[in-house]
Amino acid sequence: MTDVVITGMGATTPLGGDLASTWAGMLAGRSGVVTITEDWAEPLAVRIAGRCAVDPAEKIDRVKARRLDRSTQVGLVAAEEAWLDAGFGLGEDNPVDRDRLAVCFGSGIGGLHSTLSNWDALVDKGARRVSPYTIPMLMTNAPAANIGLLLGARASVRTMVSACASANDSIALAIDEIRLGRADVVLTGGSEATILPLPIAAFSQMQALSKRNDDPAAASRPWDKGRDGFVLAEGAAALVLESLEHALARGARIYGTVAGAGVSADSHDIVQPDPAGGGQSSAMLKAIRDAGLTASDIKHVNAHGTSTPQGDVTEAHSVGRALGSAVDGCVVTSTKSMTGHLLGAAGAVESIATVLALYHRQVPPTINLDDPEDGLGIDIATAVRPLPVGDLAALNNSFGFGGHNVAIAFSNANIR
Amino acid sequence: MATTEEIRTSLAELVNDVAGVPVEDVQLDKSFTEDLDVDSLAMVEIIVGCEEKFGVTIPDEDSKKLKTVGDAVAYIESHQ
Numbered sequence: 001m002t003d004v005v006i007t008g009m010g011a012t013t014p015l016g017g018d019l020a021s022t023w024a025g026m027l028a029g030r031s032g033v034v035t036i037t038e039d040w041a042e043p044l045a046v047r048i049a050g051r052c053a054v055d056p057a058e059k060i061d062r063v064k065a066r067r068l069d070r071s072t073q074v075g076l077v078a079a080e081e082a083w084l085d086a087g088f089g090l091g092e093d094n095p096v097d098r099d100r101l102a103v104c105f106g107s108g109i110g111g112l113h114s115t116l117s118n119w120d121a122l123v124d125k126g127a128r129r130v131s132p133y134t135i136p137m138l139m140t141n142a143p144a145a146n147i148g149l150l151l152g153a154r155a156s157v158r159t160m161v162s163a164c165a166s167a168n169d170s171i172a173l174a175i176d177e178i179r180l181g182r183a184d185v186v187l188t189g190g191s192e193a194t195i196l197p198l199p200i201a202a203f204s205q206m207q208a209l210s211k212r213n214d215d216p217a218a219a220s221r222p223w224d225k226g227r228d229g230f231v232l233a234e235g236a237a238a239l240v241l242e243s244l245e246h247a248l249a250r251g252a253r254i255y256g257t258v259a260g261a262g263v264s265a266d267s268h269d270i271v272q273p274d275p276a277g278g279g280q281s282s283a284m285l286k287a288i289r290d291a292g293l294t295a296s297d298i299k300h301v302n303a304h305g306t307s308t309p310q311g312d313v314t315e316a317h318s319v320g321r322a323l324g325s326a327v328d329g330c331v332v333t334s335t336k337s338m339t340g341h342l343l344g345a346a347g348a349v350e351s352i353a354t355v356l357a358l359y360h361r362q363v364p365p366t367i368n369l370d371d372p373e374d375g376l377g378i379d380i381a382t383a384v385r386p387l388p389v390g391d392l393a394a395l396n397n398s399f400g401f402g403g404h405n406v407a408i409a410f411s412n413a414n415i416r
Numbered sequence: 417m418a419t420t421e422e423i424r425t426s427l428a429e430l431v432n433d434v435a436g437v438p439v440e441d442v443q444l445d446k447s448f449t450e451d452l453d454v455d456s457l458a459m460v461e462i463i464v465g466c467e468e469k470f471g472v473t474i475p476d477e478d479s480k481k482l483k484t485v486g487d488a489v490a491y492i493e494s495h496q
Contacts, residue, residue, distance in 0.1 A: 061436070063434075063435060128464055128467070129464065131461065132457040132460040132461060133461075
């Protein structure tokens with residue numbers, strides 16, 4: 001079976017408008033969470049969010065941008081950066097065989113900005129004022145489809161929708177596309193843009209969001225006793241995956257290897273994770289097995305760690321159960337402490353963080369962890385932590401409403 | 417009442433805003449689809465924009481007949 005390697009990455013997040021600034025923000029332990037200053041936030045119980053540091057519309061042609069939902073705009077920004085980072089060009093400068101080029105790109109909620117603004121147009125001004133672009137803007141596959149158009153992908157263009165596991169699910173699918181010989185190159189990842197009154201009110205009604213409005217930078221605090229929910233965030237991240245043969249043949253820079261994926265389902269509750277955590281452990285164990293690794297190879301876990309009261313503890317115990325005694329040699333972090341929760345893009349941002357942690361042998365910190373929950377049984381980085389020399393592997397966890405669990409295993413094999 | 421040239425200028429700004437066509441290219445003899453590369457969805461936006469801008473109503477059966485910039489300007493002039 002061919003190795004699947006990472007040759008390009010891109011991101012636009014609350015920490016920065018590109019990969020380098022996002023990674024620098026993580027290493028600096030900087031929070032991207034800010035106060036929402038618009039009038040619409042005034043009556044809401046939650047008035048904080050992780051907003052994109054750079055407005056994606058600034059990086060896209062004006063006429064094109066007005067026909068693209070914000071969730072697609074951020075996806076295109078991240079995808080283009082990843083594509084160029086891989087050493088490819090666009091248009092006539094794109095050397096990849098289009099019939100061997102695929103896109104697997106996720107979104108949890110889709111084009112909600114477009115859905116809501118056109119609903120407002122319909123109610124306030126009438127049916128004639130609804131944009132003819134509404135459907136291609138709101139559809140959840142729009143980010144994937146527009147990235148496919150940008151790159152000219154013809155092998156396949158697919159969208160995975162599994163709430164907060166959407167991006168990891170997309171990466172799992174991308175691995176299969178290459179392993180099964182359907183494509184040589186896959187652009188994968190996820191995007192999300194839902195900082196709007198309706199989703200904030202709705203998540204807030206579920207008691208899922210932090211209400212720490214007076215101290216936004218301290219609001220996302222995974223595993224801390226003072227945590228009170230996640231912080232909604234927006235953005236995107238993209239990875240270019242290639243078969244090792246294809247990457248070597250063109251002399252590409254290789255960041256590392258996507259060694260395997262593990263997928264499971266809780267079948268427990270539509271929103272609550274199974275407190276026994278069996279599904280989460282199962283996903284991690286499947287990823288380790290799929291990668292041909294053992295638990296003792298896993299030196300780092302980028303956790304789902306959203307900063308919710310129940311979820312963080314369940315995951316800590318699931319990691320311990322999956323790794324067994326090997327958990328002692330494993331450094332865990334939650335970069336959501338800095339970015340907030342990007343929902344369907346979270347797995348992509350955190351995959352990039354995991355790949356760069358292995359590449360640079362540096363684990364970014366979990367910030368705001370002042371008073372850790374008792375009995376977690378995992379070693380959480382509260383400052384930048386070095387990883388040992390030699391072979392390294394890591395897991396990135398994503399869990400979604402609906403009971404979707406997806407773990408991706410990365411290794412530092414094939415780096416060049 | 418706006419003159420033909422005023423309507424054309426105003427329409428050119430609308431076409432530029434919706435489809436990114438340079439305003440100087442929006443001349444009376446130009447076909448929206450053939451010459452200005454305006455697709456069918458952008459054309460819907462332009463028609464609705466004309467209704468807002470010029471206070472006219474352009475039913476779907478009439479809008480389909482507006483092939484050139486001149487057709488649109490003439491329609492607006494006669495329905496103002």
